[in-house]
Amino acid sequence: MSTPPAGKLALPELSAMKRRGEKIVMVTAYDMPGARFAEDAGIDMILVGDSAAMVVLGYEGTTVPVTMEEMLILTRTVARAAYRPIVVGDMPFGSYQVSDEEAVRNAVRFVKEARADMVKLEGAGPMLSRVRAIVDAGIPAVGHIGLTPQTATALGGFRTQGKSAEAALRLVEDAVALEAAGASLLVLEAVPGPVAREVTRRLAIPTIGIGAGADCDGQVLVYHDLLGLSEGHLPRFVKRYANLSRDIRDALEAYAAEVRAGTFPGREHQYTMDDDERAAFEEAASARVAR
Numbered sequence: 001m002s003t004p005p006a007g008k009l010a011l012p013e014l015s016a017m018k019r020r021g022e023k024i025v026m027v028t029a030y031d032m033p034g035a036r037f038a039e040d041a042g043i044d045m046i047l048v049g050d051s052a053a054m055v056v057l058g059y060e061g062t063t064v065p066v067t068m069e070e071m072l073i074l075t076r077t078v079a080r081a082a083y084r085p086i087v088v089g090d091m092p093f094g095s096y097q098v099s100d101e102e103a104v105r106n107a108v109r110f111v112k113e114a115r116a117d118m119v120k121l122e123g124a125g126p127m128l129s130r131v132r133a134i135v136d137a138g139i140p141a142v143g144h145i146g147l148t149p150q151t152a153t154a155l156g157g158f159r160t161q162g163k164s165a166e167a168a169l170r171l172v173e174d175a176v177a178l179e180a181a182g183a184s185l186l187v188l189e190a191v192p193g194p195v196a197r198e199v200t201r202r203l204a205i206p207t208i209g210i211g212a213g214a215d216c217d218g219q220v221l222v223y224h225d226l227l228g229l230s231e232g233h234l235p236r237f238v239k240r241y242a243n244l245s246r247d248i249r250d251a252l253e254a255y256a257a258e259v260r261a262g263t264f265p266g267r268e269h270q271y272t273m274d275d276d277e278r279a280a281f282e283e284a285a286s287a288r289v290a291r
């Protein structure tokens with residue numbers, strides 16, 4: 001990997017934050033305004049999540065259909081706009097499951113074409129060798145276990161993972177194995193707090209929780225969920241910090257009503273001409289029409 005530009009949060013700083021007990025703040029973003037807002041808010045990491053499938057691209061209830069090309073465009077857009085935050089490109093379903101070689105090829109595209117700083121991939125087990133191969137190629141990797149949306153069907157739907165002692169122990173083992181495979185960070189999604197606490201205690205690398213309680217080293221939320229841009233059912237772990245969909249609807253309705261009533265644009269939104277130019281124009285125009 002090349003040296004990060006001055007001002008970019010350096011990757012080793014994340015582990016240092018864990019050691020100092022400083023929380024790492026991550027949010028998803030998919031476009032330039034989102035990246036700029038995150039940067040201005042002092043967010044440490046931006047995940048260009050494959051949740052884009054659902055919150056941006058209109059694939060209903062699943063992240064599976066989003067393609068490499070779609071993820072590369074979104075990631076490149078965010079990377080262009082974000083300066084200090086570390087940008088993580090989320091590898092879409094199908095881009096790393098087939099072989100280590102294909103996983104590396106696609107991870108390279110995230111870094112080379114989309115300028116991501118790291119890539120994220122879901123799962124452990126067979127995915128451990130993918131993580132190892134990507135890291136060996138010089139690309140920092142983020143693991144993701146617990147609820148893994150790309151394989152939600154196999155997990156029985158979008159539901160909490162690791163609720164039995166046996167399943168919880170498997171999660172701890174997977175987390176340890178991902179760290180050993182070279183992951184620099186681990187996302188824990190929808191797992192009970194005590195399980196996340198134990199994983200966080202065992203690992204030297206930081207854990208980032210989403211629905212995993214307060215003991216993780218950092219937190220991530222989906223941009224549209226926390227800003228109130230998502231509609232319909234939201235998981236219990238989401239906290240809404242704004243209600244932007246209400247504000248946007250109100251604004252669009254007001255705009256439509258004003259256009260229909262002829263009250264927009266007002267005089268203050270129009271361009272004017274000097275009086276003599278206007279008079280000359282009106283005279284010439286009426287003479288031409290009269291001809």
Ligand code: KIV
Nearest residue numbers: 028049050051187210
């Ligand atoms: O795609 C995404 O937004 C994610 C987060 C929910 C962690 O993977």
